[in-house]
Amino acid sequence: MTPELSFAGMLAYKHRFTLPLDYQQPNGETIEVFARELVSPENQHKQLPFIVFFQGGPGFGAVRPAATGGWIKRALQEFRVLLLDQRGTGLSTPVSSASLSHLSAAQQSEYLSHFRADNIIRDAESIRQQLVADDKWSILGQSFGGFCVLKYLNDAPHGVAEAYITGGIPSLSRSADEVYQATYQRVIAKNNDFFTRFSDAQGLVKSLAQHISDNEVRLATGEQLTVEMLQLLGINIGMEQGPESVYYLLEHALISTPSGTIVNPLFLAHFCQLLDYNTNPIFALLHESIYCQNSASNWAAHRVRQQYPQFNYSADKPFLFTGEMIYPWMFEQFNNLKPLKSTASTLAEKDNWPMLYDQTKLASNQVPVAAAIYSEDMFVEMRYSLETAEKVGNLKYWLTSEYEHNGIRMDGEHILDRLIAINRGEKLR
Incomplete structure (x- = not known):
């Protein structure tokens, strides 16, 4: 496959997937989900594992990198990076008032009810099976992306080799x-x-x-x-x-x-x-x-x-x-x-939103999880993150006051490197 984009230090490939809007009706309405694959030139022909990035939000497309740097630079050392535009964002059948204008308010609500983390994870699992079949991949979530990571571990841990979370450990039960x-x-x-x-x-x-x-x-x-x-x-x-x-x-x-x-x-x-x-x-x-x-x-x-x-x-x-x-x-x-x-x-x-987390399942999680918790984070309550960390099996965390909520954007290479070391029991560089 020929790369569509070439940057200093990486090549990029575009992927588009046709997926069900509602996985309970697999033959019904479909949406398109877009993902951009990044790989370093020296690894172009190697069968490297993927790491999938779940963006913050909800409602924002994945990062559009202009050059190799930050967490992507670290990830490309050993992974192919997949930047997933979560359904309704970026190039993934984007949602707007114009795109919904042909629907009544009730129909719009029903349509949008399929755009939470549960279906984002179903999309990711379908994409994994199409890209790498039975192979596992690693996942990285920032902010709301961390919510998606925990939902992935809850619903489809068999597809995940390692998990990483930055600034986004949700409460499992708090309102x-x-x-x-x-x-x-x-x-x-x-x-x-x-x-x-x-x-x-x-x-x-x-x-x-x-x-x-x-x-x-x-x-x-x-x-x-x-x-x-x-x-x-x-x-x-x-x-x-x-x-x-x-x-x-x-x-x-x-x-x-x-x-x-x-x-x-x-x-x-x-x-x-x-x-x-x-x-x-x-x-x-x-x-x-x-x-x-x-x-x-x-x-x-x-x-x-x-x-x-x-x-x-x-x-x-x-x-x-x-x-x-x-x-x-x-x-x-x-x-x-x-x-x-x-x-x-x-x-x-709407009072019938499905449950997101099964605490019994997460307590017995076997996938290695490393998380960065920012003590000064304005967006995610530290106490609730620590509360959840105690309830998720095999989760190790790094608690730091060094960063604000967008730490991975500011010092991503260091943060991901440290989380990888934590997950693998390696000495910090």
């Missing part, structure tokens, strides 16, 4: 409400760190919040900028280099013109680039469902927020950013989410 109660507390801590570190940031963001409260301001994508939207920038302060990005954006938000103070057009364009709700609707539609097992989320983040009134902005108190939370009003304010408002409500009320 969405419990998850968000912990999350809001971590977001408060990150806000405190941010506004302490950048001493003038509180003044900058309050001036901006007042301006957009008093004036109609339109984003580059056409929506009216609201204070609630502005608070969503907080999803970035839990990432390495994220606080800097947010601060520099605030720094040039307001400018003076002969006609008075306005919001900088540069700010209005860059603001849209820091939020993904318009471009990745699965993230908003299905995010809370990743915590649901025979239960409904009922807009958990929105309800739990009422326990933390400090997030309700007013001019007489400090401004706080929110984090990785989904709110009903998003489907009234973001243009590409507006057509999906009824669908979002139906999914939030």
